[in-house]
Amino acid sequence: MSAMRKIAAVVGSSGIGKSKLAVELCKALSGQVINADALQVYKGLDIITNKMPLNEREGVKHHLMDFLETEQEYKVTSFLKDASQKIESISEEKQLPVVVGGTNYYIQSLLWNNTTIGSNDSENLLPDSIDDEFPEFDALETSEIYDRLLKVDPVMANKWHPSDRRKILRSLRIFHQTGKPQSEIIKSQLDHFETHGLEPRYKALVFWIYSDPEKLNPRLDDRVDQMIDTGLFDEIKDLRNHVVHGSVKMPKGFELEKYQRGLWQAIGYKEFDPYFVALEQGNTDPAELEKIKVECTERMKAATRRYAKSQIKWIKNKLVPTALNSKNNQVIVYCLDAGDLDTWDQNVREKAVEIAKLFQMDLPLPEPTSLSEMASTMLKQTKPALDTQTKILTWNKHTCETCKTDKGEPLVLNGDQEWEQHKKGRHHRKYLKHLRVEEMRKAYFESKKKTQAISE
Structure with a gap:
């Protein structure tokens, strides 16, 4: 049996310096970056998706970035397939794959097998095309597809609201695609977890860059202002023009699920909708437009802070406990203190590079809780929060x-x-x-x- 591939991963909230550390790790250890941000896969739109500028990448190769068309959706199953292939090819080049991004669900699904709903192994993942299968269902009323789901999978039907068309459709399509009720697939997966535990795909070194929200939030607000100054409005306006003039084909069901899918979830697009609607309706009152702009800016800042909070919550309540409770200690998490930008090099870059070099040489690693008082606090042993599968069935x-x-x-x-x-x-x-x-x-x-x- 071949040895497990080694990878490094960098996680943390928005605006914390994940991409910067990934580049530093690649420079020090001959590595290549694999993007794990669900929005940075799209072509262009560099500001609204917060892509690292090319000149700051310092020649380090970045994969799974800037390749998807605006109207397409990129799901976790595609990410797992693409990222796994990149890890293999980078490893074959005797370089270190460094996975970085803010979509923590992508990273957690990559680190461990069996964390994607409806799969017991990577070969049985539901295809991305599942939402496009059985198009005849699209012509049916929501009440009719709900009645159909009640007949084939009453457990899942009871979990969804009768008007939640998207979830009902997906559960129904899963049944017709696999021949099994989604509830049975999930239960089988949970039984597998209880018997075998979580199985790491890779020997992984995870760096969680953390800052207290009181120190982080002002940086996030400043970043929003910087995004506006460097062309955010041009990107939003261009995207809206594409939609209005029909050059971008919107995802199926977009009008019903506006801003909840694909690129349209990007913070900034929906928050500035009132401002651009006012412009498009011919509002020329400078004072009123400025008032709307200020309100939208504050809305974007608040949304950014909430998103950062949710990212930290996921890492703290799901990713870290999963690593601490998984078998064989194959996934090790280190928490690095990025609260003070003046000491970022000493507390983040230097410590991460030192640990990564030991990891690459198979030398003993320092105890994660020994790095700092903050690390000791953030890496306490706890049970993982209930996962989605368990929640659905309970x-x-x-x-x-x-x-x-x-x-x-x-x-x-x-x-x-x-x-x-x-x-x-x-x-x-x-x-x-x-x-x-x-x-x-x-x-x-x-x-x-x-x-x-x-x-x-």
Whole structure:
């Protein structure tokens, strides 16, 4: 049996310096970068997708970047196939593959086998074309495809809201593609996990670059301002023009799922929609346009901060615990302190390069928690958070008849935790109070009517 391939991976939130460290590692260890950012795979649009400028790559080869057309979607199954091939070819060249990007689900799925829903091994991954299979379903009403799913996979049908067309369609297509209900595929996968544990694909060295949010958030805000100064609006305007004039074919179902798929998820495109709508509608009032622009800018900054927070949460609650609890200690995570930019070289670059060289030479590595007090805190042994598969099979669906969706339908909550949070939420409590007041008001007027009727 051949030895496991070695790879390095760099993870962390937006604006933390992942690409910079990846380049430094490649320079020091003769490596090549493999992009693991779901948006940087698209051609052009360098600003909105935060691609590292060519001059900053210092001649280091970057793979899986700048190759996909705007209207296409790039899914995790394609990433796993493409990244695995690149790792093989780079390793054959006796160089170190360095995987870097902000799409943590891509990286986690690459590090371990069996982390993609519906697969027990990499050869059985559902094809990317699954969403395009059985086009006859597209002509059916959502209620009809939901009824069909109820017949072939009632477990999954019970998990989805009857109007959630995309999820219903995917579950139905998985059944027709594989001949098995999606719920059975997921259960089989979970049983495999419990018996065999997570199986690392590679011997991996993972560098998690971290900064306290109080120090990181101002940098993220500054980066948004810099993106605007360097041409963000030109990219958004160009993209919108392509869509308006039809030169970009929108993904199927785009109007129903606007901003939720492919490139359209990029932070900035949707946040500045009100500003560009105002321009396209002929608004020429400078003061009003500036006000809308400022509001949209703040919206983009807030979205960027939220995204960075969610990236950190994923790494802390999923990636790190998975590494600490997986077998054979094949995936080792180091947390590097990037809180102070003045000491970035000493605390991030130098430490990472030193550890990576030991890794390459198969020499003993330092204990990850020994690097700093922060590392000791962030790398505490915990159990991995429930994965998507487990959540799907264990959550109970709750319907709040009080609160309604934008379509006027009862609000559906997936899972006990989500239900409890909803009941404690401000909107739910405020609406219940409103209903009580309305009931009291109606009771008062009914009583008044009866009193008047008796007196007459």
